[in-house]
Amino acid sequence: MQGIIEKVTELLDNGTVDRVLAWKAGEFSYDRTPAVFDKESGLYGLVYDSFCVNNLSKYLIEESKKDGKVLVLMKPCDSYGLNMLIKEHRVDREKIYVLGVPCKCKVSVDKIKATGLTGILDIVEEGNDIKVTTVYGDTTLDRKDVLCDKCMVCKDKVVVVYDEKIESDETAGIEKLDRMAEVEALEAMTPDERFNFWRSQLSKCIRCNACRNVCPICSCTKCVFDNDNTGISSKANVDSFEENMFHIVRAYHVAGRCTDCGECSRVCPQNIPLHLLNRKFIKEMNELYGTYQAGTDAEAKDPLTAFTKEDAEPSVIYNR
Amino acid sequence: MQVNESSKEFKPCIVAFCCNWCSYAGADLAGSNRLSYPADVKIIRVPCSCRVNPLFILRAFQRGADGVILCGCHPGDCHYTTGNYYARRRMTMLFSMLDYLGIEKERTRVEWVSAAEGAKFAATMNDFISTVQSLGENRKLRDLRCKE
Numbered sequence: 282m283q284g285i286i287e288k289v290t291e292l293l294d295n296g297t298v299d300r301v302l303a304w305k306a307g308e309f310s311y312d313r314t315p316a317v318f319d320k321e322s323g324l325y326g327l328v329y330d331s332f333c334v335n336n337l338s339k340y341l342i343e344e345s346k347k348d349g350k351v352l353v354l355m356k357p358c359d360s361y362g363l364n365m366l367i368k369e370h371r372v373d374r375e376k377i378y379v380l381g382v383p384c385k386c387k388v389s390v391d392k393i394k395a396t397g398l399t400g401i402l403d404i405v406e407e408g409n410d411i412k413v414t415t416v417y418g419d420t421t422l423d424r425k426d427v428l429c430d431k432c433m434v435c436k437d438k439v440v441v442v443y444d445e446k447i448e449s450d451e452t453a454g455i456e457k458l459d460r461m462a463e464v465e466a467l468e469a470m471t472p473d474e475r476f477n478f479w480r481s482q483l484s485k486c487i488r489c490n491a492c493r494n495v496c497p498i499c500s501c502t503k504c505v506f507d508n509d510n511t512g513i514s515s516k517a518n519v520d521s522f523e524e525n526m527f528h529i530v531r532a533y534h535v536a537g538r539c540t541d542c543g544e545c546s547r548v549c550p551q552n553i554p555l556h557l558l559n560r561k562f563i564k565e566m567n568e569l570y571g572t573y574q575a576g577t578d579a580e581a582k583d584p585l586t587a588f589t590k591e592d593a594e595p596s597v598i599y600n601r
Numbered sequence: 602m603q604v605n606e607s608s609k610e611f612k613p614c615i616v617a618f619c620c621n622w623c624s625y626a627g628a629d630l631a632g633s634n635r636l637s638y639p640a641d642v643k644i645i646r647v648p649c650s651c652r653v654n655p656l657f658i659l660r661a662f663q664r665g666a667d668g669v670i671l672c673g674c675h676p677g678d679c680h681y682t683t684g685n686y687y688a689r690r691r692m693t694m695l696f697s698m699l700d701y702l703g704i705e706k707e708r709t710r711v712e713w714v715s716a717a718e719g720a721k722f723a724a725t726m727n728d729f730i731s732t733v734q735s736l737g738e739n740r741k742l743r744d745l746r747c748k749e
């Protein structure tokens with residue numbers, strides 16, 4: 282953290298960058314919000330710690346349109362999203378200075394609350410301990426037990442696109458989970474069981490669009506769901522179509538491009554496991570078209586914009 | 602999935618997206634050779650199988666189709682050289698997703714039919730219709746979110 286502040290101050294002072302996109306401390310000690318700092322505002326409030334969960338890459342679409350250069354703090358998992366934005370020409374790479382920062386997995390406040398703690402006043406991290414102060418007293422939790430779900434299946438700890446990076450060999454010391462295990466469990470169900478599972482999940486959706494808005498890949502200037510001129514919403518039956526098919530359309534739209542950063546599931550206020558839709562596509566594509574990780578570089582073609590003459594016929598699905 | 606007693610009378614609504622250069626011509630040939638297939642098939646002509654956006658398929662289902670089939674030139678024979686290779690991947694992914702959501706996968710199909718294969722076109726349609734007929738009405742996909 283101290284090293285980061287020093288570096289950022291140096292780059293801001295010597296004029297390499299004009300603004301800084303990072304996280305700011307909020308009202309509570311564990312509140313972290315993306316924020317932009319500049320010379321005038323100073324770096325007051327800038328933090329980087331285990332609560333800085335948000336993926337900052339998407340903010341660069343707007344930030345890189347502005348004058349001057351913006352420095353961004355880039356966690357390993359977020360850098361995949363940035364690579365996709367570069368690849369799809371959604372950001373101006375020249376106007377971005379990427380400072381890679383290390384990550385030893387993020388702590389989920391939701392998970393802390395899910396342990397049953399109420400009346401939380403303060404959460405402080407000390408080494409591997411998470412000290413929670415509540416109106417009813419103090420508790421100490423093991424960091425390992427309250428890490429974000431997305432961190433449990435982290436790709437690796439490498440920042441894939443950067444101008445400079447700050448390294449650290451600290452790790453969370455956890456065993457990574459098999460990210461396809463849940464998908465496989467669903468596949469093993471009967472179609473009716475799957476239908477019931479998904480219907481109960483998707484029916485909870487309130488169409489807040491948070492999953493779409495947070496996604497670095499869902500970055501169209503005008504989303505098909507907001508556009509009156511597409512067949513989707515201009516005819517009768519509108520609502521039923523867009524309501525019903527929203528999740529399929531969203532997942533399909535990011536198929537082959539989704540970096541599996543886990544933000545969509547994290548922000549869903551209804552706790553819909555959207556990552557299970559994304560990962561199904563990832564799994565199928567890996568199995569049928571060869572292993573591919575979106576965002577590893579800004580060049581490789583993604584599976585749906587490529588083909589081979591020997592590709593499987595769609596009938597592989599029926600023959601399962 | 603229930604197949605009710607009256608499924609024999611049930612007339613499924615089938616939407617067939619046919620590429621202009623092969624399958625649509627194949628359908629034409631089936632017609633001029635007087636090969637019969639039920640009139641429940643609504644053919645939508647598209648310039649190439651890759652013109653079919655996955656949304657089209659979903660839209661067709663939402664507007665009442667019980668089964669959707671996409672027909673294009675045989676791989677390697679696409680009028681635009683490679684369109685159907687892209688379509689093949691896209692459809693494979695879409696159908697796999699529908700299956701994952703618990704929708705009967707037999708309601709979707711891709712078949713390559715050339716302009717000379719009038720008989721194959723008719724046989725494919727007949728087979729597809731009877732498959733969808735035995736599945737009955739497409740309720741699940743229209744009610745994925747308990748909106749009905």
Ligand code: SF4
Nearest residue numbers: 496539540542543545
């Ligand atoms: S779909 Fe979800 S997991 Fe995939 S890139 Fe978008 S926010 Fe991340």
Ligand code: SF4
Nearest residue numbers: 486487489490492549
């Ligand atoms: S974030 Fe959740 S509730 Fe909001 S639109 Fe997405 S799936 Fe629906």
Ligand code: FES
Nearest residue numbers: 620649673679680
């Ligand atoms: S022209 Fe027939 S599939 Fe492309």
